[in-house]
Amino acid sequence: MSRQNKRRKLFLSHLLHPQTVSVVQTRADSQGLTVEVGDVLRADFSSRDVAGVLVQYPDTEGTVTDFSVMVEHAHENGTLVCFATDLLALTVLRPPSEFDADVAVGSSQRFGVPLGYGGPHAGFFACRQSLVRLMPGRMIGVTRDASGRDAYRLALQTREQHIRRDKATSNICTAQALLANMAAMYAVYHGPHALKDIATRVHNAALILAQGHCCCRCKHIHPVSPLRRLQVLWRKDLSWLSLGQLLPNILALSYVWRWCAGGKKELLATSTNQRCETCLKLEGRLTTPKRDNGNAV
CATH class of the missing domain: 3.40.640.10 (Type I PLP-dependent aspartate aminotransferase-like (Major domain))
Structure with a gap:
């Protein structure tokens, strides 16, 4: 430029x-x-x-x-x-x-x-x-x-x-x-109509995950719309969570941990019908701090 x-x-x-x-x-x-x-x-x-x-x-x-x-x-x-x-x-x-x-x-x-x-x-x-x-x-x-x-x-x-x-x-x-060549052959094999179907299926998987969030003490920062990443706000303070506590779950679900401006931490997750239930179970655990003699651990 x-x-x-x-x-x-x-x-x-x-x-x-x-x-x-x-x-x-x-x-x-x-x-x-x-x-x-x-x-x-x-x-x-x-x-x-x-x-x-x-x-x-x-x-x-x-x-x-x-x-x-x-x-x-x-x-x-x-x-x-x-x-x-x-x-x-x-x-x-x-x-x-x-x-x-x-x-x-x-x-x-x-x-x-x-x-x-x-x-x-x-x-x-x-x-x-x-x-x-x-x-x-x-x-x-x-x-x-x-x-x-x-x-x-x-x-x-x-x-x-x-x-x-x-x-x-x-x-x-x-x-x-x-x-x-791999990407080109993928596009040629599927064709324009099948590629649109794949994009739609990706969005539908996000919708399934979004519908389950209501059971996990969390809410969406933005309304769910086509191709929008789900931004979830946990109602509980998660400052008690350390990376060491999160890491086993992150690795098990292939979550991606990234740091954003201002030190904000985000988890990026892929979503399929088979994995949505597991993802929601993890989010349910994250919103409930474990207690040891009355203190969060």
Whole structure:
């Protein structure tokens, strides 16, 4: 984005995944870029010093936001807009192109690739035609040979761009071709209709878990809506819980423990019909402190 409009400031949505914010801040610092994190829907780009905006769609809380007005405001002031998005969610949501986004990025892990403790996973990167020559990586152009047959060549970028030092568009020298092929074949095998069915089944599993929360002394911070992550507020104070007490249950259910801004701790859980009952039993135990001589342990 900075290469396109020569600006040195980036604006990140505060509802990006925490790890995304950390990675962008690290990369930006080494390149002398300034990063601001805040509410993109209230951001003012009229100073015309912001190179680009990065938003999560759906965001880290699962909220599906209409960014149309924000994108229009950004473009009026020469700011590019990038969507970090989810392939499976996009099977049932409006694509970033309908918001007039400039760039869309994300991971293809959702298409049949195991989590693998965080990676590796193939990523995808799409942009509008005017930005194609600024994309990192090797871009393959399609042409025709002397016999009129389709031919592929490194037409949009030179092969040596990876060793052009400060003039290179990126330092990408490897590819996750195996993981990309796995995700591609998963999509081809299932097809568009089955992929939508899978996305719907994911949401239905969340609904089943949500319906069981009423039995666990907890309530939802937000109403349950399609593809929204369940945010559960336990009515009891859980400060008595230590990571040592939680860890056996976290590992047994493949929960993911993450730390958020301000020291907030969250548990991310996968939900299937077979596991919902176990998850709810765990939540029931977490809302009832064990007592030893009248003291919580």
